[in-house]
Amino acid sequence: MSEKPLIADFISSSVNYRQNFGGGRKQDIAKAVGIKSRIRPNIIDATAGLGRDGFILASLGSHVTLIERSQIIHDLLADGMRRASNVGGRTAEIISRMKLIHADAIELLPTLSTNVIYLDPMHPPRRKSSLVKSKMRQLRAIVGEDPDQIELIKTALQSDCNRVALKWPSKSPLPNPLPKCSHQILGGTVRFDIFIKSNVKKISI
Numbered sequence: 001m002s003e004k005p006l007i008a009d010f011i012s013s014s015v016n017y018r019q020n021f022g023g024g025r026k027q028d029i030a031k032a033v034g035i036k037s038r039i040r041p042n043i044i045d046a047t048a049g050l051g052r053d054g055f056i057l058a059s060l061g062s063h064v065t066l067i068e069r070s071q072i073i074h075d076l077l078a079d080g081m082r083r084a085s086n087v088g089g090r091t092a093e094i095i096s097r098m099k100l101i102h103a104d105a106i107e108l109l110p111t112l113s114t115n116v117i118y119l120d121p122m123h124p125p126r127r128k129s130s131l132v133k134s135k136m137r138q139l140r141a142i143v144g145e146d147p148d149q150i151e152l153i154k155t156a157l158q159s160d161c162n163r164v165a166l167k168w169p170s171k172s173p174l175p176n177p178l179p180k181c182s183h184q185i186l187g188g189t190v191r192f193d194i195f196i197k198s199n200v201k202k203i204s205i
């Protein structure tokens with residue numbers, strides 16, 4: 001069976017379902033970035049990919065700057081955002097909180113300032129390739145393995161922000177020595193390693 005073409009999808013029924021029944025600010029990704037009842041941090045998603053995580057964060061009320069360095073993935077994401085914006089209503093309102101930049105975050109992050117940096121670099125390949133979702137396989141075929149992910153994490157930790165949230169497979173150790181994280185949020189297949197910086201400033205709505 002041929003694979004579906006890779007697109008950034010913000011308008012299908014499954015995305016709507018996740019928006020309505022995905023757990024809101026109780027879901028792990030929301031806790032990872034520090035979204036609370038009256039707190040909507042400004043977030044840089046430095047590994048935008050197809051914008052799934054960025055869209056969830058924007059749907060919860062945060063303003064999200066998405067950085068993607070692959071020209072192909074950036075263009076797919078820009079196209080998905082444009083189509084979603086044209087739908088109007090709540091979907092367009094969510095997209096209006098998302099700003100997409102084509103750049104290498106390792107170069108751009110040191111020039112930016114935000115509350116939270118969110119990172120979801122390419123995870124180590126799973127041994128059972130049938131378990132890897134088709135979308136992720138197609139993405140990997142385009143962008144490769146992110147061999148500089150440790151440099152990206154270190155750059156984020158040195159950047160002007162209060163918190164870095166790193167999404168990583170639950171059972172995999174980080175590939176290289178990094179500072180110990182402040183705490184972890186453990187999910188079934190993924191976990192979030194949270195690094196809180198000392199000069200905490202919060203944005204309330």
Ligand SMILES: C[S@@+](CC[C@H](N)C(=O)[O-])C[C@H]1O[C@@H](n2cnc3c(N)ncnc32)[C@H](O)[C@@H]1O
Pocket residue numbers: 046047048049050051052053054067068069070073103104105106120121122123143146152
């Ligand atoms: C696992 S995907 C992210 C998936 C995304 N969280 C989502 O929900 O769709 C990782 C993406 O980060 C991008 N990336 C990796 N390192 C980057 C960097 N230094 N700067 C910008 N983008 C980067 C890759 O090109 C890839 O598209």
